[in-house]
Amino acid sequence: MQAPSISIKNLTLNIHASPKSSAPALALVGAALAASVQSDIPEIGQPWPGQGGINGGLVAARGDVPEHYLIIAAEDAGSHEWGRRGETSGATSKTDGLANSAILLEEGSHPAAKAASNYTADNLNDFYLPAAAELYQGWVNCPEVFAQDCYYWSSSQRSAHGAFHVHFDGGPQDGNGKLNALRVRPVRRLFI
Template sequence: MKAKTASIKIDDFKIKGPSDRMAQLLIAGLLTQALPPVANVQPIAPSAIPAVGEYWPGQGGINGGFVSARGDVPAHYLIFAEKDVGNHEWGNRGKDSGATSKTDGHANSLILLADGDHPAANAADDYAADGHSDFFLPAAAELYQGWLNCPEVFAQDCWYWSSSQRSAYGAFVMLFGDGLQGNYGKSNELRVRPVRRFFI
């Protein structure tokens, strides 16, 4: 049995095909005309991700690289502030803190800010750029990722505080000149580089 055919003619243009397919084309054409224009707009392509170590326009700093989801923290990019915010004490020497995560500087910083008297965490929290004010003091592993991905954007001759406490008297630090990690007494004034997360 021969399939039924149909044709659609618009001005001098004519198309012929199976009747069910022609009906689909006709309905699709009518819907396209009937829907509001915004429904016909193609989605905007995502902006290009800058190379690791380069400034990310609109994100407040330097692309520190991709971080896979871990625990309850979704996948994200680390965005390091473009500059340091001075030398500060870690604070509260002799007092134990719950800021012990090696990977979650945001959680550590919330604890330090709630505890009070943590100048390094306060300095990172006070930083803002490109309309973003969600910076924090990076955890030890976040600083290490900075050394792995873009050590050249940090000072090479000084220690940086992490938000990761080692003991009641010290916290973990990073030296970007050669990738050393260690710990210093909390009353020392060391360099601070804020960081934020850009969730994807």
């Protein structure tokens, strides 16, 4: 029987283990794979080549969404209204901006969500309007990549008349009228 081998980029592991001792060998493979993946990850707040933006940090698994990195677009997608003031939206998740954005796009007449979903970078077109917690993660991890003199929309509705936003000079998170034109910073997920 030939010993199995696994290649990871420029690293090849040959596993010489009997069936009884395969667990330690598999642990070694897992550790080598994790080390290989980790070496390619830029520091938080730094551009992530080929991923359309900046490393916004690791997001823990929650519900149906596995652990992933939040990629923050390198630039804003303009200033836009949230839309549909006076109407209740189904976009109420404070943590899942992708789900919120899908709801907003389906409902229609949500300019901020549309601008975020139309954003492309590095030939990637899976950007969306971040949920309140995702936008706040940007403020916690790398506020310097955002303009400091304005508010940014989240995709999380607060009421029929307002949605959550963050101001990046000090991090206040509050609700604002849906008809106000606030900045939009698209994000995307990178699963590893």
